Amino acid sequence: MVAQKITIEPVTRIEGHAKVTIRLDESGKVEHAYLHVNEFRGFEKFCEGRMVFEMPLITPRICGICPVSHHLAAAKAADDLYGSPPPRPAALLRELMHMGQIIQSHGMHFFELAGPDLLLGFDSDPKTRNVVGIIQANPELAVKAVNLRKFGQEIISTLGGRRIHPSFAIPGGVNKALTNADRDSIMAGLDDSIKTIQIGISVMKDWAQRNAEDIAKFAPLKSGYFGLVTPNNSLELYDGDVRLVDVNGDQLEKFDGRDYLDYIAEHVESWSYLKFPYYKKLGWPQGVYRVGPLGRLNTSDQIDTPLANKEHKIWKSLNNGRPVENTLYYHYARLVEALFAAERVGILLGDPDILSTDILNTRQDFKGEGVGVIEAPRGTLFHHYWAKENGQLERVNLIVATGHNNWAMSSAVDSVAKTYITGPQITEGMLNRVEAAVRAHDPCLSCSTHAVGKMPMIVEMIDAEGHLLQTISRGS
C-alpha cells in the first residue's frame, strides 16, 4: 500500500479554526498527525494607535468565548502601564467577575462539549452524542448545567452591565461598585451552583473509574506545567506569580508575569501558522509545557478553598504525587477549578470590602509599558502594551492560552491518532477521538469569526500519488 494522507479541515478559508492532517505509512498505520491552527495575529496591529484606556473595551472583541479574560487582562496591563494599581475592593470585584467567567466557561465545556463523550460514549451515535442527547438521557442534570452557566453569566452581567462585552474594569480599578441587593442576588444562586459542579465531578469520577484503560492510553504526555500561583503555591486564577514546574512537578521557575519574555521563547514549525511557546532555558522541545486546568492543578501545591482542595488531594494521588499526564484528565481539572471558582465567589461576596465604593485609583505614575497576566479558562493569558506619553499604543503583544497549548494539542492529536486509527478506513468513533484530543484543551479556535458554511469538517484520505481514497464530512 502506498503512503496516505488524511486531512481534516474546514471547507472554507476563514481564519480561526484548525485543520488536522493524518499521514498514514505504506502499511496503513498512522505515521504522524498534525494540528494546524490558522493563527491570526492581526488583532495586535489593529490595536496599535488606539488609546490604552480603550483596550479593556476593544480586546474582548477578540473572542466571544472568553471576553472577560481579555477585558481583565487588558485592564491589568493598563494599570501597570499607567502605574495605577487598583484599590483592594476593585481587585476583589474584578476577581468576582473572573470567577463568573470561569464558572460559565468550564460549566459549558464540561456539560456541552466533553459531557456527550463521557456520558454517552465516544462511539455512540453522533446524531445524539451532544448536549441534546444528554438532556434526553438526563434532563434534570441538563437543566442544572444550563443554570450553572447562567449563574456565571449573571455574575458577569451584574458587574459589567451586560453579558457580552463587559464595561467594568478600567485602568486603576472598576467603574461600578456592588450593591447589597446584587450581592444577595448572586449569593442566592451559589449553593445550587456548587451542587451542580459536584454532580459533574461525580459523573467524571464515575466515568474515569469505568474507563481507566482509555484514559491511560489517550494522549499521556510528558511536559512541564505553567500557571499562576499564590505566594504559597496555591491555585490562583486572577493574580499572583507564574510558576513553571518540570515533568516531575519540581519547580523550574517562579517569576513575575511582567518578565515573561525572559522565560518564554517561541518555536516555529513549517506546518503551522501558530508558534509553539517553550521554556527558554531548556530549549525546544525539552522546554515544552502545558497550561489550562491540567497545567494549573499540576503547578499548584494545594487549593485554598476546602471543597476544591479535597478534590485537589485526590488529583495529586492520581499519579502518586507526580503531575497528572493524561489528557482526558483536563476535564476533571476543569471541574475542580469550577468548584474553586464557586467557592471563591462565596468568599469574595463575604468580604466586607466587596461593597466598598473605593473602587478607583486616580493617581498615576506613567511607565509607558505594562503587562497584564490572568488565567483565562483555557490557560495563561498575557497582554503586553507599549505606549507614548499621551497613552497612544505603539506596540501590542498578546499570548493566548491556545498558543501556549499548541504543542500539547498537536502532540495529543498525534498520540491519539496513532493509538486509535488502525487502518486506512477511519470510523466516526476514531475521528471523534482525534477531535476529542483537541477539545480536551478547550482551545479558543473560535477567536475570530464565524459564518454559515465555515464549520463543516472534512476528512480526506489521499495516497502518495494524490488520489482521494476516502472523504468524511462533518455536518456543522
Place this chain on the structure above:
Amino acid sequence: MRKAISFKQSLVAVSFPLFHFDCHLSPDRGRDGLNPPRVLIIGYGNPDRQDDGVGYQALVRLAIALERPLSGAIYEDFQPEGRNPDLWFDLQLKPEMAEEISQYDQVFFIDAHTGAVPDDVNWKELSPIFQTSPLTHHLTPESTLSLCETLYGKKPSAILISIRGYEFGFSSALSEKTADYLSQAMTRILSWLDNHYIR
C-alpha cells in the same frame, strides 16, 4: 451609516414585491393585524471582522428603518426588551439564548456565509436539529433551536438569513458586495415584517 441612509431613501423610491411566505403562524395570528406574532431578530458575528459583522449591520439598518434610537454602543442597542420585533446582537449564539428564544413565535437569525452556500442571500427555514461542533463552543441556529425545544418545549418558527461575505479582516466596514447583498436581504426582511403587521 451612510449606506443605511441610502437604504432608507431607497425604501421611498422602490416599490417592493410582496413575498408570500408560509411562516407557520396560526391563521388567526399576524395577518389580521390584531395579534401579530412576537418576532425576535438575532444578528450575530464579529462587527470588527468586516463581513462577519453583517448580522450587526443588519440590526443597525433595521433599527433605523423601525425608527429605534441608536446610542452607538454596539451591544446595549440590541437587547431583547419586549418590543416587536425585538432586535438582539451577540458575537455568537450561546446555549442560554434558548430560553429567550422560547418566548417568541418567530425568530430570524442573521449571519454571514461563505462559499459553501450557493446563494448570495440565503433565506432558509430552520428546524431544531442539534449539530455538534467538533472542536469549539460554536453553536448553530439549528442547535440553538434544538436546545429551545428540548429544554423549554417551545418550537418557534425560525428563518436563517445569511449573506455572502468576502472580506474578514480587522475592520468594521463591510465589503461593497456584502453591503449590497445586505440591502437585498433588508428588503425582504422589511417586507416580511410589513406583511405580518409588525411595523
